[in-house]
Amino acid sequence: MDFMVFQYPMITVQACLDGILLGILFALIAYGMALQWGVMNIINIAQGDLVILGGYIAYFMYLYGIHPAWGVIVAPIIMYFVGVGLYKLVINKVVDRDLFISILATFGISILFMQLMNFAFGADVVLANSGYGTTFLFDSAVVLPNSKIFSAFISILFAICLVIYMKKSKLGRAIRATAQNARAAKILGVDTEKVYAATFGLNAALCGVAGALISITFTIHPYMGLPYTIRSFMIVIVAGLGNLPGVAMSGMGLGVFEEFADYILGTEFRIGSVFLLLVLILVYRRFKLSRKREYLK
């Protein structure tokens, strides 16, 4: 236990800023999850592993001498095809089935990805060094790596692009129509199968962007995927499906929570506190909803 955070206000500022910049990244991943959950009614446990895979793409560019920031462009393109491939192989067989089937199937994919990445890239914790330097605020009391600011900026950029794309483009309209009512969309000539594939691909692409940014800002490791899945799931249930400002806000809130948990409880309890928070949120939600006698379906 460390209560420094209450005695030195600058640590509070540091934690808040770190948390917000981190939370924007979480929100980007959560947006992908909300997209596929809303459209296909699938909860993808492999979400975090897609993120890590995107991170390894950027890391490999860094290894071969290309600046890892270009991974922000390359990773989503590769990940889009990975996502579409995954859809064609597995996900299309579980779309109409019981939700638990999809959870378990994607859990299997998650284990598979984890281990394949472990074979391909090794079990070391790696990061792609962007060489962006750091910014010092308030007489060097607050230290912000520029890469964090860069990653938050890119995430916001991608989120805005995606929102505009979903509003204006033909595919975006088809995706929104399918989310509202898949059967009606089918009657009106939307090829829902294609829409599902594109949605899953888009989600994977978003994960790729987020992963590339994470490999620049933080570290990646083949087994670090599941916490990202849980975080994005948590953000989505707090914000609700299709509530984009809510996703952004709860993402930042989660980021700040994590930074404070890190300072107060210690780093070894960081992941544990995230998972406990999920349990607490779900339980709170259950009591709130049961008072209205409306159950979660």
Next chain:
Amino acid sequence: MNKNIILYAAILIFGLAAPFIFPAFKVQLSILCVLIVLATTWNIQGGEMGYNTFGNILFYGLGMYLCASVQVGMFFPLAEWTESGGEKTFVHTPAQFFQGMAAGLVVAAVVPTIVAGLIGYAILGLRGHYFAICTLGLGVAAGEISGGIEIIGAGQGFTTPPFPNVGGLEARGEFFYFLSFGALVLTFIAVRAIYSTRFRLILNAIRDNEDKAEAMGIETMKYKIIGWMVSAFFCGLAGGIMGGLVGYIDSTDVAFDGREMGVFMVLMAILGGKGTLWGPVIGATVFHIFKEGFWTFFLGWQYVALGVLIVVIVIYFPEGIMGWLREKYPERFGEVVDEADRKAQVELK
């Protein structure tokens, strides 16, 4: 009925004789017994009640830590034991070992039951995938948190007391085999007894339509919690035995191992057939044989195989072996089959 008694007697005799017929496989057979216990208890939630939990691993890991802690803590200071090399300074005498094990197993079974009762009210109110993800989070959180607690060894693990030097070389394997086989028999008898009462019907009603069951005047929450407590009791017991058998407890790799044991119990129950008495037993046996073969011949690729296996089982065999048999020979399951009806069903497909 007569045929059943012969079957049970045959299994019992085989189980009692197994360590002497296959002395080289004693450890494997003990693990098989533990796996069957886990799959059978998971089936109470996942199969009969329709609450797909990833969280039974919580009770398993809790039982494992509790049993070892009690076994050590009864005679020696726990904190010194878990410091590096501590297990070499203290030695259990045979009497201490067995007394500690007995007390540890009681605690390992009772405390998770109480925990299940306490958290059950909050967690079991969740439905469907919220419940699944919540229990997944619970299992992982328990692993992460126990990995940070110093007194039970934190990240470096907890070595359980070594088996005392009595009864020759084979004694350790036989002791743990009979312990786990005993747990298996106890579990099977208890679950069978439960399934023959009204309790099973209530659980099935909850699975089929919980709101209607509640409207019919069943206190669903009470039965859900009792069901979870039964599972927790046997999961904790199995965990305590497994801790002694493995001899070493690590927070995320042995005790709260959601990636292995937590998925295995789900997979075994689904492979055998959810919602049947024998399904998990058959599923666990088939799975264990398959798993051991794979782990031995394709070492390193086992998790890849596990991932593929999960996807294949879930997509292509969601009904499991018992479900497949039931579809093929419905008469043996006591179902009255109308030929015309069956033909119509085939045509519908």
